[in-house]
Amino acid sequence: MWDWEYTWEILPILGEASLITLQATVLGFLMALVLGLILAILRMMAPKPVRYLVAGFIEFVRSTPLLIQIFFLYYVLPQVGLTMGAMLTGVIALGVHYGAYCSEVYRAGLEGVPKGQWEASTALNLPMSVTFRNVILPQAIPPIVPALGNYLVALFKETPLLSAIAVLELMQTAKILGSETFKYVEPITMVGLFFLCFSLVSAYIIRRFERRLNRQVRVS
């Protein structure tokens, strides 16, 4: 059943497509990290109306399927004059969706920093920006690295959804290969293996990173 010759033949093509998958993952996750932090801080410090708005937005994004958000961005936005390439649309959809999830993680991290750290910062008259950058975030982030890492792996595993808007990532490429030769088993299996390997490797890296952070931060 398994065609080794065909497997070797499609490997370079899939290899190239995996770069697109990784690109979408990295860019999407970076956006999620930044957007999540901004949403979390807004939800914590902004004036009340903004806070409710942000909370509503997060709830909305988390309560609708990613696939529908991708379709929406890709097919509906051009009708109001906003046209973006498939890849950019995909990255934004991933970034916004996971940004909403990450903001909840950040929130837990920020709330975990003792009140006394804020009060000491006030007593020292530190500006808000310094308080966040040098006092609060360095203590809020290390404990949430595992949770953020989980979302990185989750986001990565959802990139095949981008095949729905024809981004030439792994899944889309495998589907095209399959439709050309009617051999689906090899490409789909290879894609699955690729996801498995990458997930295991990144989980390992995250764990090491986590351990290093824990060594550095020994909060009394």
Add this chain to the structure above:
Amino acid sequence: MKTASTPMVRFDNVCKRYGDLVVLDELNLSIDKNEKVAIIGPSGSGKTTVLRMLMTLEKIDEGVIYVDGEPLTHELRSGQLVLADKRYLRQKRGQIGMVFQHFNLFGHMTAIENCMQAPISVMGMTKAQARELALELLSMVGLGDKVDQYPAQLSGGQQQRVAIARALAMRPKVMLFDEVTSALDPELCGEVLSVIRQLGEQHDLTMLMVTHQMGFAKEFADRICFFDAGKIAEEGPADTFFDAPQNQRTQQFLQAVMQAT
């Protein structure tokens, strides 16, 4: 309008409430320049709130607090005192330094980094200048050999001395000490108290402390204020206050404290 007799700190009819709970009830309190005042009293009497209000950690409900003759909690706008905004508070707050019961050191920074942060980002010092200042202060509190240790590697008494050095780095006119030995093992209190004693002798500092250490209060402070139910129930010079308290609540409180020690 600064004269020689302008008090360093003045609470003018200050009220603080949490919902229905009145924490400070029309408090009037004046503290002279370089005066050392100890605040004692039962828990819930509002004594810590006095310090927190002065550090601008709590919003004021009524009244005005003045520091060195100028309003702290309010600012003058077209001849009227209105609640101060964040910018005004940032301008004025630097005159006050505070040491907390639970130290509140930044756990991810070494002792010297704890002391360098504010001089760098508030006073605009260079790293080298801030380092020099921090070294000097840490040596003064007897920790010249621990500057690169993290708070978790230090004893409670050492942590509290770092916290004192950190507050002093901002060159405040008024230092607030909020039960600074309450979280310490008894044998570690002495090292912290002797640093405070030394500060009082060698520096021009107005000091306000909330404490349960009656012996230290008597020996160190110029004046004792006994707080009860958000008010000063009784006050007097430290050397005579404990000998003949007039107020019945003061008598009860002191008796209870003496029995406990």
